Amino acid sequence: MNALAYSGADRRRPTGGGAELRLLGIYLNDHLAGATAGTDRAARLARTARGSALGRAIEPVAAEIAEDRTALLDIMRDLGVPVRRYKVSAAWAAEKLGRLKPNGHLVRPSPLGTLLDLEALRLGIEGKTACWQTLGRLGAADERLDLARLAGLLERARRQQETIEEWRVRQAERALAATVG
Numbered sequence: 001m002n003a004l005a006y007s008g009a010d011r012r013r014p015t016g017g018g019a020e021l022r023l024l025g026i027y028l029n030d031h032l033a034g035a036t037a038g039t040d041r042a043a044r045l046a047r048t049a050r051g052s053a054l055g056r057a058i059e060p061v062a063a064e065i066a067e068d069r070t071a072l073l074d075i076m077r078d079l080g081v082p083v084r085r086y087k088v089s090a091a092w093a094a095e096k097l098g099r100l101k102p103n104g105h106l107v108r109p110s111p112l113g114t115l116l117d118l119e120a121l122r123l124g125i126e127g128k129t130a131c132w133q134t135l136g137r138l139g140a141a142d143e144r145l146d147l148a149r150l151a152g153l154l155e156r157a158r159r160q161q162e163t164i165e166e167w168r169v170r171q172a173e174r175a176l177a178a179t180v181g
Contacts, residue, residue: 021081028076029084031131035069038124042066045117054114054167061160065121068128071153075135078144111175118168125164129157 042062049055076083132154139145 021079024079025081025084027134028072028079028081028131031127032069032072032076032083034124034127035065035072038121038128039066039069041117041120041124045114045121049114054171057163057167061121061163064156064160065125068153068157071149072131075145079142111171115168115171115175118164118171122161122164122168125157125160129154129161132157 039062042058042065046055046059046062049058073083132150135145136147136150136154139147139150
């Protein structure tokens, strides 16, 4: 059964207390932190690959990832979940620090760096997919969550996964094929 296929007939606003909202806030802020890092990584990859076939494939995905982050912020607002700026800032800083990793090349970009960026994006999109699924399940009991919007976000995340995986496999072959065999 599709995780978002609910009738909505008996949807209502949850009556849970502050503990549930606190946990939901932690959960959504953790996803927002990941979305912040993912948005930056996707935008950087699209910039560095501009003009190539990879760039043409990644540019629309990077734009969608940025839109998905905005959608998450909208959902948090609708649910009354405050943004924890320290988590967003930490994710932003961690993404920047992650660029300093050695990649086998000192001056020019490494094909390994592109592969690792694609793998990081794949993992981030998988996490985002899980978040949309979780919110869809919660939306069955909470009218503040738009099930149709969540279904659209989920479908878009699945398309993003397919695109990123296709290019991840290509990049792995390009970067690593000569090392085996």
